[in-house]
Amino acid sequence: MRVIDLAVKDWRQLLRDRQTVFFMAAMPILFTLFFGLIFGSAGGETDPRLPVAVISADSSSSLSGSLLSLLEASEAVRPVVEEGVSAEEAGQWVRDARYAAALFVPAGFGGTVEHLAEGKAERLASNGTIAGDEAMQATLIVDRSTPAGQTAASAIETAVTRLLSAAQIARLATEAFEASVPFEDQAVRQAFHHQALASASEAWREPPISVAVEQAWAAGEDEQSQPNAFAQSSPGMIIQFTIHGLMMTAMILVLERKTGALQRLLPTTMTRTQIIAAKVLGSFVTVFAQQALLVLVGQFAFGVDYLREPVATLAVMAALSLWVTSLGLLIGALARTEEHVHTWSLVAMFFFSALGGAWFPLEYTGKAFNTIGHLTPAAWALDGFQNIVMRGLGLQSVLLPVGIVVAYAVVFFGLAVWRFRFE
Amino acid sequence: MRDGTAIRIRDLHKDFGDVQAVRGIDLDVYEGEIFSLLGPNGAGKPTTINMLSCLLEPTQGEAWVMGHSIRTDSMAVKEAIGVVPQETALYPDLSARENLTFWGKMYGLRGAALRQRVDQVLETIGLTERQKGRVDKFSGGMKRRLNIGIGLLPRPQVLFLDEPTVGIDPQSRRNILDQVKEFNRQGMTILYTTHYMEEAQELSDHIAIMDYGKLIACGTHEELVKIVGELDRIELTINAKSERVLAGWQATQGVHEVSAEDSKITLLVDDSNVVLPRLFEAAVGAGVRITAVEVQEPNLEAVFLHLTDRALRD
Numbered sequence: 241m242r243v244i245d246l247a248v249k250d251w252r253q254l255l256r257d258r259q260t261v262f263f264m265a266a267m268p269i270l271f272t273l274f275f276g277l278i279f280g281s282a283g284g285e286t287d288p289r290l291p292v293a294v295i296s297a298d299s300s301s302s303l304s305g306s307l308l309s310l311l312e313a314s315e316a317v318r319p320v321v322e323e324g325v326s327a328e329e330a331g332q333w334v335r336d337a338r339y340a341a342a343l344f345v346p347a348g349f350g351g352t353v354e355h356l357a358e359g360k361a362e363r364l365a366s367n368g369t370i371a372g373d374e375a376m377q378a379t380l381i382v383d384r385s386t387p388a389g390q391t392a393a394s395a396i397e398t399a400v401t402r403l404l405s406a407a408q409i410a411r412l413a414t415e416a417f418e419a420s421v422p423f424e425d426q427a428v429r430q431a432f433h434h435q436a437l438a439s440a441s442e443a444w445r446e447p448p449i450s451v452a453v454e455q456a457w458a459a460g461e462d463e464q465s466q467p468n469a470f471a472q473s474s475p476g477m478i479i480q481f482t483i484h485g486l487m488m489t490a491m492i493l494v495l496e497r498k499t500g501a502l503q504r505l506l507p508t509t510m511t512r513t514q515i516i517a518a519k520v521l522g523s524f525v526t527v528f529a530q531q532a533l534l535v536l537v538g539q540f541a542f543g544v545d546y547l548r549e550p551v552a553t554l555a556v557m558a559a560l561s562l563w564v565t566s567l568g569l570l571i572g573a574l575a576r577t578e579e580h581v582h583t584w585s586l587v588a589m590f591f592f593s594a595l596g597g598a599w600f601p602l603e604y605t606g607k608a609f610n611t612i613g614h615l616t617p618a619a620w621a622l623d624g625f626q627n628i629v630m631r632g633l634g635l636q637s638v639l640l641p642v643g644i645v646v647a648y649a650v651v652f653f654g655l656a657v658w659r660f661r662f663e
Numbered sequence: 664m665r666d667g668t669a670i671r672i673r674d675l676h677k678d679f680g681d682v683q684a685v686r687g688i689d690l691d692v693y694e695g696e697i698f699s700l701l702g703p704n705g706a707g708k709p710t711t712i713n714m715l716s717c718l719l720e721p722t723q724g725e726a727w728v729m730g731h732s733i734r735t736d737s738m739a740v741k742e743a744i745g746v747v748p749q750e751t752a753l754y755p756d757l758s759a760r761e762n763l764t765f766w767g768k769m770y771g772l773r774g775a776a777l778r779q780r781v782d783q784v785l786e787t788i789g790l791t792e793r794q795k796g797r798v799d800k801f802s803g804g805m806k807r808r809l810n811i812g813i814g815l816l817p818r819p820q821v822l823f824l825d826e827p828t829v830g831i832d833p834q835s836r837r838n839i840l841d842q843v844k845e846f847n848r849q850g851m852t853i854l855y856t857t858h859y860m861e862e863a864q865e866l867s868d869h870i871a872i873m874d875y876g877k878l879i880a881c882g883t884h885e886e887l888v889k890i891v892g893e894l895d896r897i898e899l900t901i902n903a904k905s906e907r908v909l910a911g912w913q914a915t916q917g918v919h920e921v922s923a924e925d926s927k928i929t930l931l932v933d934d935s936n937v938v939l940p941r942l943f944e945a946a947v948g949a950g951v952r953i954t955a956v957e958v959q960e961p962n963l964e965a966v967f968l969h970l971t972d973r974a975l976r977d
Contacts, residue, residue, distance in 0.1 A: 245768040249754070256756050500750035504813075507716045508769040509741045662718075 242510055246518035247525065250492055254526060260488050264530050268481035269537055275473035275599065276542060289318035290340035290392050293333060295325050301350025302434060306441040307403050313445040316395040317341070331381050336606040340392035341382035349378055353407050406440035413440075470542035475625030476598035478534045479618050482527050482560060483592050486568030487585035489523040493572030494581050503663045516569075516660060520653075523565040531557045549628045552635040556624035559645040563617050566652035573659040592618035617648035668727075669694040669821050669852040670715065675724035677710050677876075684710040686876040687724070692854060692869070694820075697847050699863035700856040701963065702873035703973075708856040709749060711873075712823050715854070716746050729820055745819030749826040751806040752813075755799035759790050759809050762798060763816065770817040780816060788812040788842070804835025811839065821852045828862065840866060860963040872967060879970050888961045894919060895935040896965040899928045899942065900955035911945035918942075922974055929974050931965055 254260055292311065298304040311319040317340065330342035380396055383389040413436040414429065423429035496502040505515050535553060538544040546553045567588060575581045593599060596618025602610045613619040624641035627633040670692035677685040685707045692698040700708045713719040715726055717737035725732060731739035753762050763781045772780055785791045788808040798806060807827060814822055824843065828836040843866060847853050857863055863870050864884055871881040880887055901908065904926055912930060913921050917938040920931040932938040935958045946953050959965070968974055
């Protein structure tokens with residue numbers, strides 16, 4: 241009971257401090273809005289598909305245009321047309337995770353496809369190339385060892401297959417028409433063929449029948465879970481400002497030590513373990529309540545669908561609260577003055593927010609930064625949130641991030657207890 | 664074990680690394696008395712209190728509070744004591760009532776009993792009218808009183824007061840001393856640490872003088888004063904410190920002790936009426952001018968000076 245009384249006292253002190261309440265509640269909401277506007281141009285939706293660089297030297301061909309159109313219709317990849325890029329540069333982009341894949345379309349590619357459609361055997365090479373005419377093969381640069389690479393390759397192969405199919409349909413349609421009504425001349429025949437090709441390609445953009453793919457271990461995305469710009473900024477700011485919230489935990493500890501109140505607790509028959517437990521409880525509930533508020537604001541004000549997987553969201557929130565509480569306890573144990581708490585808390589907040597991807601998606605930063613970022617628990621906590629709100633995944637997808645964040649919490653807590661001082 | 668003894672200390676030591684803060688104390692404090700630990704800063708008073716409050720583990724020795732060992736029965740000791748630390752260990756952003764309520768809960772009080780006890784303590788320390796005021800708006804004296812009030816919450820059998828009058832105005836000090844006497848009249852045993860000789864003299868049934876972690880004298884005020892016999896204490900202020908005049912005064916007939924701190928010289932003498940003219944004569948001979956003279960009857964300051972060759976400074 242006294243553990244709860246001591247925790248309640250901490251909450252009461254915290255709520256009396258208007259500046260702290262402002263920083264814990266209002267500031268993260270404002271920053272979520274600010275970063276959301278930056279990421280999503282006035283709150284518009286972002287494109288969550290994997291970016292694929294398309295470097296085309298066959299711009300005059302309508303078939304190359306159809307390929308681009310089919311890729312744009314893909315639910316998995318988002319084509320980004322790049323120009324004047326060498327294979328080395330494109331390869332580097334893929335290695336840096338800037339693009340999931342890079343597709344080189346050579347001059348004459350469209351002609352090759354038409355040639356294939358006229359009856360020559362086509363072949364989709366398993367080594368990452370799309371082979372047709374040896375001289376006109378398109379080249380796909382992709383890392384098939386990554387899920388993103390596999391998804392991108394699969395989507396591009398599908399688009400190329402559809403392109404070939406559309407070309408064949410156009411050829412068959414032209415020949416069938418020609419058998420019944422001969423064309424006046426070659427130009428009319430060509431125009432008919434182009435029209436048939438365009439119609440077949442368009443038909444592939446939205447096939448009338450498709451197979452709905454559902455992951456066995458995660459709920460698929462539904463309309464409401466389509467991520468928006470706030471799906472990056474909301475969890476990012478939750479992480480940044482819960483880390484900022486640890487300042488209050490540490491500050492209360494330092495002030496209690498400075499006034500002697502912490503030491504005064506010892507002759508009251510409370511044990512040291514009970515006192516530390518009360519401090520942990522007070523901080524945990526504070527950070528958790530702060531997150532709950534920000535999650536609800538994210539859900540209902542910014543349309544970030546945390547509640548589509550409530551158990552997974554709660555698991556990430558609890559793990560993040562544990563880690564932030566442990567870090568706050570550690571800073572409170574080590575700091576001797578209020579200035580120490582201010583400085584160290586801000587350093588912790590900026591360090592973990594920047595490296596953890598709270599300000600910008602780690603996917604945009606390249607492989608090295610991404611790897612370094614994932615040495616921090618902040619990045620894993622963010623992964624947990626984003627698996628839910630951006631990737632449409634479920635409880636199983638957050639188990640690893642939650643486990644890693646909890647492991648960090650245990651380490652930080654051990655250090656804090658080891659260094660804890662009452663005077 | 665108790666025999667009317669509230670606190671019994673035997674061969675108590677506390678070391679902090681190489682520093683020996685308390686170096687073998689033996690002491691008995693009887694139930695219902697006010698016992699003062701008197702000594703300068705660094706004498707080991709707070710360390711002794713902290714060991715008796717079970718905040719610090721003794722390096723050596725043993726102590727019992729109300730018959731409970733501080734080593735083996737710390738919970739029973741804690742239930743018997745109230746502690747008022749030297750620091751005003753309060754929550755400045757909470758009100759007086761909120762502070763008392765919080766600490767009452769920490770002492771295990773609940774519900775109506777807690778509210779009633781808080782009301783009583785507020786009345787005792789004279790803060791009923793200001794109970795809703797935030798502590799950071801309080802004067803130093805009010806904070807001290809609230810600090811004491813928290814120590815009273817568990818109705819302790821033994822109250823430890825560690826320098827409760829440091830840094831406050833004379834009126835607040837007077838108020839606190841009167842309160843301490845009142846607590847004692849109500850039957851509370853009080854262990855009071857101070858470096859103010861007058862406080863120890865006014866309050867205490869028994870006084871122990873500590874210096875450098877050791878007990879150098881213990882007894883009633885009268886017993887302690889007898890240590891220096893009938894010696895008078897003379898405090899002289901001179902215009903410039905001079906080794907020659909100090910040597911001259913040391914050699915003057917009727918002078919027993921001489922201690923100097925800058926231009927202030929303290930002497931223990933047989934009869935101040937006889938010795939004072941000789942001191943003036945020696946000063947003139949050394950070319951030194953005496954600018955102020957104060958003569959005191961034998962007191963604890965003289966005892967400390969006699970035992971340590973140093974003044975008991977504030």
